[in-house]
Structure formats: structure tokens, C-alpha cells
Amino acid sequence: MTQQRIVVTGMGAVTPLGIGVSSYWENLLSGKTGISTISRxxxxxxxxxxxxxxxxxxxxxxxxxxxxxxxxLFMQFALAAAKEAIDESQPNIAPERIGVVLGTALGGIATVTDAQEQLTRSGRFRLSPHIVPKFLSNIAAAQIAMAYHFLGPSLTVSTACSSGADAVGIASMLLKTRQADVVVAVGAESILSGFMVAGLSSAQALSTRNDCPEKASRPFERHRDGFVIGEGGGAIVLETLESAEKRGAPIHGELLSYANTADAYHVTAPEPNGRGEIRCMQKAIEAAGLEPSHIHYINAHGTSTPLGDRVETLAIKAVFGETRAKKLPVSSTKGATGHMMGAGGVTELITCLLSIRDNILPPTLNYEESDPECDLDYVPNQARAANVVIAMSNSFGFGGQNATLIVGKYHR
Structure with missing residues (x-):
């Protein structure tokens, strides 16, 4: 059985920088930020x-x-992003051959906390009969399937902040094992609530730059002090090349590989030497049949946490070698979008595809003073023209969850 080639035939995005892929990309390249004082x-x-x-x-x-x-709200973001991707791809094939895989870290956590507050305030134990399906993580994928009558596999993955990337990876597995010809891969998240702010603050994970929101997320920069909660949705339509060519679908790029590893170290902190991250990137490069020198750009996980950014830098050096790593452009879009959790793995993969399409690298915002322990080329503050043929996207999450995706320019 020949190895299935997997291509991207549709993209959709709902982000703090804009709704729709073009709006997101334009604002990202122009250096805008979506971070501000909470209004929810x-x-x-x-x-x-x-x-x-x-x-x-x-x-x-x-x-x-x-x-x-x-x-x-996370489901609404998922449905809106999926609509844009599906409208572009127009997968007019047998519905039994179309699947959905969705990634989310916390599903409808805001609905749960709001409902509990309502019960506490009212003292009455009565809620809407729709409350449970409103917060269940898998219902987002089910709603997409119902909206378009997709009858193929429907799966939901929750691997913390790597959920979106893992959704893409699992979608590719369904295609390669011929369980579907088209799969809509979605990442979606909306966790904004006092409960989550309090919990992540207690873990000292969040930036406390309340007086200057636009400068709060500063990946790899010396004075970074934690990540900023983000939200949104991202979707791509993945398809076998055979199916895409047969129906003349638009092709944005090729998914070359996916890898997943575990640190098996700690529930929140990455393994200090980047052991799991190193293996993940290496496995993805090997699975794509590439050498490290073939990668032209890395969209880093880069959340703006002191430890996480340092460990990712160490891991990149270990995989690519000190000399090559320092010449390789590495940027984090979280300086602009905050940490979109499960949505980030998909929107950041879209970023890689757009970088390949337009030969331009998105900037890492708020990079003002270099950190001796983070000494790579982080494309500071301004977008940069570059020839990008193959790009890597990293997503790492609590529990030592590591996911790496590699995409390339499509060549027949």
C-alpha cells in the first residue's frame, strides 16, 4: 500500500487578532496585538x-x-472557524468519507463555572436541560458533523496546550489508514473565567503586567513573566492528495509529518533538559524523511514563561546543532495572540502555511532585551521576508505533552 500524501485544502481562523484567516494574517504581520484588559x-x-x-x-x-x-463560546469559535475552512475547501464527496477531529484543553469550562455561580447565588438547584451538552468537549465536533452531515469518524482530543496540534496529527492518521478521504481538524478554546484566572495565577503561570497589557506577552525575552490567556478557534481541511486532485480542490500546502511524545516528568513543568521536546522534533523530522537542515522556519510554542521558553531553546539547539540553530528563524505568535490553548496548535500551523505561501516570517512581539539563555533568532518585533519551503510548528502542554507538525510547499 502506497503512503498517502496529505494536503491542506481549506483554512479558517477566529483569533484575538481578527476573525477570518486574512484578517488574522494581516494583523499578525503588521505587529498588532490582541491583548488588552479583560472585558468578559x-x-x-x-x-x-x-x-x-x-x-x-x-x-x-x-x-x-x-x-x-x-x-x-468555544464551540461557537470551532463552528465559525470550521465554516470558513469548509466553505473554502468545498469537500463535495460522500459524507461517509468525511470526518472531524477536534482538540480542546478545557472544553466548556466557562459554562461550568458560570452555572456553579448561578446555583450558589440562587440557592436553587435548577439548570437548563441543555447545560451538560453545552460544556462537553466532544459536542463541538458533533455540532460540526451535524451542521454538514459528515458521517465519517468524529473524535475529540484533550492533551492540554497541544490539543489542536494533536487533532491535526490524528486527522492525518485517519487519512493515512484510509478511514476517511477528508478530515476537518479543529482546535478551539475559551477559558476566560475568574476560576481559571485564579487557578493559573496560583500556579504562577500568568503574566501580571496588568498596567501594560500589550507588552505582557514577550516570548523568549529576558523580562518575560508568564503567559497571557488567549482564546479562539482554528480549522484546516486535510485531504488525501488523491481526493484533492480528483475534485480540483485548492491546495495550500502539504502536511509532511506529525510526532507526539511524553516527558513523563511533571504535571506542569517541562523536563529541564527538553528531553521530550527533543525527541518529538527529531521524530517529526525523521517521519518526514528530512534532515534538520531542511527546516526553514520554526513556529515555536514560546508561551512567554521563564522556564518553558528556556527549555524550548535548549531543545531546538539539541536537534539542530548550536551553529545551525542560531541561524534558523524561530518566532512565537503568542506575543500577539496570547496563549490560545487548544486553538493555538491549528492557528499556528496556519501561520506556517501562510509563511510558506507568502515567503514572510511573522514577528515575535515585545522582544526588547535578549536573554543569555534564549539566544536564537526570534524574528524580533517585525515581520521579515524569507524563502520558506518547509516549516515546523511546536505545541507543548501540561503533563509533558509534546506535539510537532511539519508542513511544506506543495509540489506535484
């Missing part, structure tokens, strides 16, 4: 008052009013 709830009493919220999102532009009432 009053943050006055909370230790962290900033986040990267999706602004000007009107769910009824994408969904019927009844569905809006019965879905969590």
Missing part, C-alpha cells in the same frame, strides 16, 4: 486583569440563534 467579566478583584479576547465576534453571523443559546 469585571477583573478588578483578580490578580490578573488581562487576556487576549476575541473581539467583535457575533455568533449569529455563523450560527442559528437557537444553536447559539445552546453552545459554549
Amino acid at each position: 467579566f469585571d477583573p478588578a478583584e483578580w490578580p490578573v486583569k488581562i487576556a487576549a479576547e476575541v473581539k467583535d465576534f457575533h455568533p449569529t453571523d455563523f450560527l442559528p440563534k437557537k444553536l447559539v443559546r445552546n453552545t459554549d
Whole structure:
């Protein structure tokens, strides 16, 4: 059986920088930030008052009013991103051959915390009958399948901040094992609530630059002090090359490989020497049939945490060698979008595809003073023209979850 080639035939994005792929990309390259003071709830009493919220999102532009009432915001982001990707790809094949894989770290956590607050305030134990399917993680994938009558595999993966990347990887496995010809891979997240702000603040994971939100997320920079909560949705349509060519679908690029490893070290901290991250990148390069020298750009996980950014830098050096690593452009879009959790793995893969298409590298914002322990080329502050043929995207999560994706320019 010949190895299936996997291509991307549709893309969709709902982000703190804009709704729609073109808006996201334009604002990312121009150096805009989506981070500001929280507006979703009053943050006055909370230790962290900033986040990267999706602004000007009107769910009824994408969904019927009844569905809006019965879905969590993360599901609405997933459905809107999937709609853009599906509308572009137009996968007009047998519905039994189309699947959905969705990644989310925390599903409808905001709906859960809001419901608990309602119960506590009212003292009445009565909730909407729709409350449980409103927060269940898998219902987002189910809603996409129902909206388009896709009858193929429907899966949901929750691997913390690597969930979106793992959704793409699992989608590619379904295609390679011929369980589907087209799979919509989606990442979606919306965790903004006092509960999550308090929990992540207690873990000292978040930036406390409340007085200067736009400067708070500063990946790899010397004075970084934690990540900024982001939210949104990303979607790509993955398809076998055979299927895409047969129906004349648009091809944005080729998914060359996926790898996943575990640190098996700690529930929140990465292994200090980057052991799992190193193996993950190496496995992805090997699976693509490449050498490290073939990678032209890395979209880093780069969350702006002191330890995480240092360990990722160490891991990149170990994989690519000190000399090559220092010449290899590495940027993190989280300086602009915040940490979109499960959504980030997909929107950042879209970033790689657009970098390949347009031969331009997105910047790492707020890079003002270099850190001796983070000494790579992080494409500081401004987008840069570059010839990009093959790009790598890293996503690492709590629990030592590591995922790496590699995409390349499509060549027949």
C-alpha cells in the first residue's frame, strides 16, 4: 500500500487578532496585538486583569440563534472557524468519507463555572436541560458533523496546550489508514473565567503586567513573566492528495509529518533538559524523511514563561546543532495572540502555511532585551521576508505533552 500524501485544502481562523484567516494574517504581520484588559467579566478583584479576547465576534453571523443559546463560546469559535475552512475547501464527496477531529484543553469550562455561580447565588438547584451538552468537549465536533452531515469518524482530543496540534496529527492518521478521504481538524478554546484566572495565577503561570497589557506577552525575552490567556478557534481541511486532485480542490500546502511524545516528568513543568521536546522534533523530522537542515522556519510554542521558553531553546539547539540553530528563524505568535490553548496548535500551523505561501516570517512581539539563555533568532518585533519551503510548528502542554507538525510547499 502506497503512503498517502496529505494536503491542506481549506483554512479558517477566529483569533484575538481578527476573525477570518486574512484578517488574522494581516494583523499578525503588521505587529498588532490582541491583548488588552479583560472585558468578559469585571477583573478588578483578580490578580490578573488581562487576556487576549476575541473581539467583535457575533455568533449569529455563523450560527442559528437557537444553536447559539445552546453552545459554549468555544464551540461557537470551532463552528465559525470550521465554516470558513469548509466553505473554502468545498469537500463535495460522500459524507461517509468525511470526518472531524477536534482538540480542546478545557472544553466548556466557562459554562461550568458560570452555572456553579448561578446555583450558589440562587440557592436553587435548577439548570437548563441543555447545560451538560453545552460544556462537553466532544459536542463541538458533533455540532460540526451535524451542521454538514459528515458521517465519517468524529473524535475529540484533550492533551492540554497541544490539543489542536494533536487533532491535526490524528486527522492525518485517519487519512493515512484510509478511514476517511477528508478530515476537518479543529482546535478551539475559551477559558476566560475568574476560576481559571485564579487557578493559573496560583500556579504562577500568568503574566501580571496588568498596567501594560500589550507588552505582557514577550516570548523568549529576558523580562518575560508568564503567559497571557488567549482564546479562539482554528480549522484546516486535510485531504488525501488523491481526493484533492480528483475534485480540483485548492491546495495550500502539504502536511509532511506529525510526532507526539511524553516527558513523563511533571504535571506542569517541562523536563529541564527538553528531553521530550527533543525527541518529538527529531521524530517529526525523521517521519518526514528530512534532515534538520531542511527546516526553514520554526513556529515555536514560546508561551512567554521563564522556564518553558528556556527549555524550548535548549531543545531546538539539541536537534539542530548550536551553529545551525542560531541561524534558523524561530518566532512565537503568542506575543500577539496570547496563549490560545487548544486553538493555538491549528492557528499556528496556519501561520506556517501562510509563511510558506507568502515567503514572510511573522514577528515575535515585545522582544526588547535578549536573554543569555534564549539566544536564537526570534524574528524580533517585525515581520521579515524569507524563502520558506518547509516549516515546523511546536505545541507543548501540561503533563509533558509534546506535539510537532511539519508542513511544506506543495509540489506535484
